[in-house]
Every structure is written in C-alpha cells, then in structure tokens.
Amino acid sequence: MTDGWDDAESLVPLYVQVKGRALPRAQSTLDISTQVLAMPMDPSRLEPEARRLYELCYRWQSVAEISAHLRRTLTSTKVLVDVLLEEGYLTVGAERPMEQRETLQLVLDGLLNL
C-alpha cells in the first residue's frame, strides 16, 4: 500500500529479527496507545532498529507513534517494545487506555481549555 514499509520484513522473517519472537509475551497487554519511556541504560549493544526505538523513547511515545516513526507494522512494533521492556531498556505507563470517570473529566477539561 505504502512504498518502503517493512522492506526488511519482506526479506527476513519477523521471528529472525526479534529474537525468535513473532508475538509479544502472552501476558503482554500492550495497546496501540500504550506509552513507553527509555530507562537510563547503555543502548550501544542494541541492534540498530532496537536502538532507534530506544532513542525515540527519550520522550514518552505510544506504540502507534513508534510504529509510524520506525515504519514497522503495529504487531512487529509491539514485539520489539515488549523485548525492550523485558530487558529493562523501556518502562511502561499505564498499560491499558483509561476510561474511568476521573480520567474522562480530565480529558473533558483539557479539551475545553484547548
């Protein structure tokens, strides 16, 4: 559909790229909107793409934003994020998007003040 997306994936199977993983860990609840942040670690040992991901996350970034910037599909982005979470390179905010009253009230106030 879009030129240049996931070129690497068409040549190398996903499981080879991400440490033998094709899916996030079973207990992973990463959502498209889950935000992650880089932890103070030395990224020099990371593979280039993992390192790019890590460096993107010097500010909070959602899985969707990382996917867009790295031009990786959502699923393969989740796998890579999950690996970096497991290895301690990233930390996660609230895993699930929030829908409680208190959060909705914050969102409503925020929108009204835009």
Place this chain on the structure above:
Amino acid sequence: MHRSVKIVIAGGFGTGKTTLVGSVSEIEPLTTEETLTSASVGIDDLAGVESKRNTTVALDFGRITITDDVVLYLFGTPGQDRFWFIWDELSRGAVGAIVLVDTRRLATSFAAVDYFERRGIPFVAAVNRFFGECPYTEPEVREALELGPDVPLVWCDARDRESSKQALVRLVQHALSRIPAVA
C-alpha cells in the same frame, strides 16, 4: 502515572476522518500500518500461496496532550470497513467514537453505527458539513442511521478545529453521562 486515552474516529470512506484528526491534533497526523495475514481475516484455506498473501491496512492518528501525564490519541479507522479486528484493537478501552456522516452517502456510515451500537461503546454521530448544507432534518438523519434516542447527533465541519473540538467534547460528555456516579 503516565496514561493514554483513546477516541476512535469512524465513518465510511471519504467522510472526513483524517481531516478531523488533522484539525485538532497537535502533531501532523501520523500513519501506522498493520499487516493482516489470512489468519487475521478468517480465511482458513491453506492450499496455495495466493490465499496467504498479506493485506496491509493503514490508519491515521493524531494526539492531544491533556496534562503532563495524560495524552489523548485520536485514531481514524481504516477506509475499508471489513477489517474488524483493527476496529477491535482501536476500540478496546477507548472513551468512545465519533462516527462521521456524509449526508449524501448516509449508508457509508451505517456499518460504523452498527459496530459501536452492538458493542455498547459510547459514540456520537457527527454530520460533516464540509459536504454542503444538509438537506435533511435531524429526525430524518436519525431515522436513516437508525440512531438510538440517547445517541447524540452533532453538526460539524471536520476542517474546523473548534468544530471538531466540540464534537470531541460532546462525545466525552456523553461517555461521562453513561458512567454511574460514585455514591
């Protein structure tokens, strides 16, 4: 705790979803993609490579920073209605949805109305005025879309930031009204 909130921007093809996302987002809308294998679209015919060819769907999204630790993401649904598993991912935990409506082609938004109605996800229908004056009255639009009496119907211009913002405000108010007050 750093938190994210999702709102789904739905509606048929060409109803202005990306326009609405772009008019209120603080960033240029970004595009992400998902590859659907035959398994994800429910095809279980394993004979032949043809049936296993991947399909790619693109979705556009934007963001609005609400506070230092709360970010609202606006996700436009893919143009094609049939990729429901993407809709499920977008809707999981979402505040709700805005279903954009083009009154010249009401039927294109019908699938979206049906999707959110069936799942009990709060949504508002937003008639996009971009397409010119609406020739129908509110009751006519409601009837054509088979909207429940509690579903808000708003008129908006997806190109206009203030107008798009009002549609989002109406949705969040509607979602709030459905949460029982804490005693």
